Amino acid sequence: VVVLPDTGLPASEGATGKKRGRKALPENLPRERVEYDLPDDQKACPCCRHQMHRMGEAVTEQLHIEVKAKVLQNVRFKYACRHCDRTGINTPVVTAPMPAQPLPGSIATASTLAFALVHKYVDGTPLYRLAQAFERAGVPVSRGALGHWMIGSSEKHLARIYDVLKLRLRSQPLIHGDETTVQVLKEMDREATSTSYMWAYRSGHDSDEPIVLLDYQPGRGQIHPQTFLGDYRGIVMSDGYSAWRTLEG
Structure with missing residues (x-):
C-alpha cells in the first residue's frame, strides 16, 4: 500500500465512473416466467455420466409488449313471462340494459x-x-371511421375537460398568449388555400399545474382573444399583434 505525503490540501474525491449496462426494467411491471430446461438425455454429467441435480437458475429479463385485438360480444339477456304468453294478449319482453357507451x-x-x-x-x-x-x-378500420372517433370523443367527452381547464386558466393571474396561421385542407364553405388561426394560451411559468389550451378560429373576423378570455381581469402577455390590443380590462 502506497501512503501519499500530507500536502495540507483538502482531499479530492476520486472520479466515479458511470455504471455501464442497461437500466433494470421497472419493478411495477408484471413478471411472467418462461422456463427452459435441459432434455432428459442431456442431464447426465459430461465428465462421469452420473445424473446431475439442479443447483440453481440463471434469470434474464426482456421487455415484452404485445398488442392484441379482440371482439367484445355484448350479450343482453331477454326475459318474457310464460303466464302472459299463455293467457294474455301481449307478452312483455324485458332486455337487460348495457352500461352507457362512450x-x-x-x-x-x-x-x-x-x-x-x-x-x-x-x-x-x-x-x-x-x-x-x-x-x-x-x-380494417377506415380513416373516416377514425375521424368520427376523434370528433365524437372531443364533442362528447374531451370538450367538458377543456371547459374545466379553461375556467382554471382564466382564474390565473397571468396568461401567455400567441397565435399562428394554419391551413385546413377540407373545411365547409372554405377553400383549401384559406388561412385559419390557432390561438394558444398558457398559464404562468410559476403555476404548479401548467395549463396549455388551443383555440381554433377560421379567421380574423372577430376579437378572438376576447371571445376566449371573456371577462378575464388578469395580465395577458402576448406579442405585438393588434388583436391582442383590443382586449378589454
Missing part, C-alpha cells in the same frame, strides 16, 4: 378510443397511418 352506435370501446386518441394527439400519428396499423393487425 360513443353509442360505434364499434369502439373506451379502450379502443383511448388507443386511437393517444396515437393521434400524443404521438402525432396521422389517421391514414393509424388505419394502416389497424389493417396490419387484421382489423
